[in-house]
Amino acid sequence: MNSIKTHAQSQGLESIISPIPTGAKSTEQILKALDKFGVEWYVTGEGTLMIKYWQVAAEDFVPQEKAAIIRATRPSPEESDELDWLSKNLENICQVYGGQWVAVHGNNIVAAAASLPDLMILITDLERPFITFIPSDSIVWTFAYAS
Amino acid sequence: MPAKNFEHVFRFFQFQDPSGQSIWLPLVEVTLITSQNTPVLLSLLFDTGATVTTLRAELYPMLGLQSWDQGQRVSVATAGTVAVVDAYQYTFTLEIFDKTVDCPINLMQMPPNPLYHGLLGRDTIFNKFGFGFWESTHELFVTTFP
Numbered sequence: 001m002n003s004i005k006t007h008a009q010s011q012g013l014e015s016i017i018s019p020i021p022t023g024a025k026s027t028e029q030i031l032k033a034l035d036k037f038g039v040e041w042y043v044t045g046e047g048t049l050m051i052k053y054w055q056v057a058a059e060d061f062v063p064q065e066k067a068a069i070i071r072a073t074r075p076s077p078e079e080s081d082e083l084d085w086l087s088k089n090l091e092n093i094c095q096v097y098g099g100q101w102v103a104v105h106g107n108n109i110v111a112a113a114a115s116l117p118d119l120m121i122l123i124t125d126l127e128r129p130f131i132t133f134i135p136s137d138s139i140v141w142t143f144a145y146a147s
Numbered sequence: 148m149p150a151k152n153f154e155h156v157f158r159f160f161q162f163q164d165p166s167g168q169s170i171w172l173p174l175v176e177v178t179l180i181t182s183q184n185t186p187v188l189l190s191l192l193f194d195t196g197a198t199v200t201t202l203r204a205e206l207y208p209m210l211g212l213q214s215w216d217q218g219q220r221v222s223v224a225t226a227g228t229v230a231v232v233d234a235y236q237y238t239f240t241l242e243i244f245d246k247t248v249d250c251p252i253n254l255m256q257m258p259p260n261p262l263y264h265g266l267l268g269r270d271t272i273f274n275k276f277g278f279g280f281w282e283s284t285h286e287l288f289v290t291t292f293p
Contacts, residue, residue, distance in 0.1 A: 050158075082188070083160065083174065083176070083190055083262060084160075086261065086262065087160070087162045087262055090162075090261060090262075091165065093261075094261075115208075116205065116206065116208045116209060117208045120181065120183060120185070120208060120209060123185065123187075124183060124185055126185075127186075128178060128186050128187060128188050129187055129188065130187070130188040130189075130190070131187050131188070131189070131209070132190075132261045132262070132264065133203075133205060133259055133261065134261050135259040135260075135261065137259075139259070139260060139261070140258060140260075141162075141164045141170050
């Protein structure tokens with residue numbers, strides 16, 4: 001029986017996914033098995049399989065009313081993926097929103113404005129949006145940060 | 148050699164540039180409490196070479212400032228040029244790795260990039276944490292108990 005094997009460097013991650021029996025005989029079958037299990041995955045340009053996982057650390061950790069307080073001050077996993085969503089859609093977003101400030105929330109552009117003050121007015125009711133400026137010019141990706 | 152323990156590990160952010168080349172960025176998400184008391188997410192490039200956490204000058208309205216250059220003027224040597232540039236320093240509150248930190252923040256003119264807003268620098272913030280940087284595995288290890 002095949003198990004999932006990856007180049008994962010984290011011992012914790014490896015210990016979690018290695019024992020999962022998939023019955024898969026090929027990489028394609030392993031990827032299908034991950035889809036079946038609801039595991040988010042992608043393959044890097046170097047051929048490394050990356051998966052996203054959550055591990056239960058403590059059930060009933062806090063009462064629900066306290067959980068609501070904690071959740072109000074901490075971004076949920078969906079919100080923390082906004083940067084990922086932005087990067088994957090950056091080319092299209094640059095075409096549509098180039099030269100504008102945007103607010104990303106829940107994997108959507110929820111507001112856009114020509115200036116940051118104008119955008120701030122539009123986002124007062126949003127919980128921790130990701131705000132950024134979309135350049136209209138080409139973006140330089142190699143840098144030593146000086147202007 | 149003493150062993151160091153870390154409770155958190157964050158993978159670098161992977162991005163494919165228009166040419167298809169993979170770029171790994173050690174980005175750290177922080178929450179900034181704006182002048183309107185609205186928390187917003189910012190993404191900062193982890194940078195041990197930055198003395199002070201530095202944000203793009205264009206973000207000044209979010210901080211309740213009338214202009215980017217009304218704070219304490221400081222001269223900053225940058226890695227990409229021999230020239231020293233001006234930055235303007237303020238103190239603001241960031242939430243980072245489950246901690247709330249009042250720290251100096253420089254505003255400085257920087258090239259635009261939609262995926263990060265500036266540099267996560269050492270002053271004050273690095274004292275609150277311990278870091279392990281693993282380029283080969285694209286991982287940033289963090290302890291909140293340095």
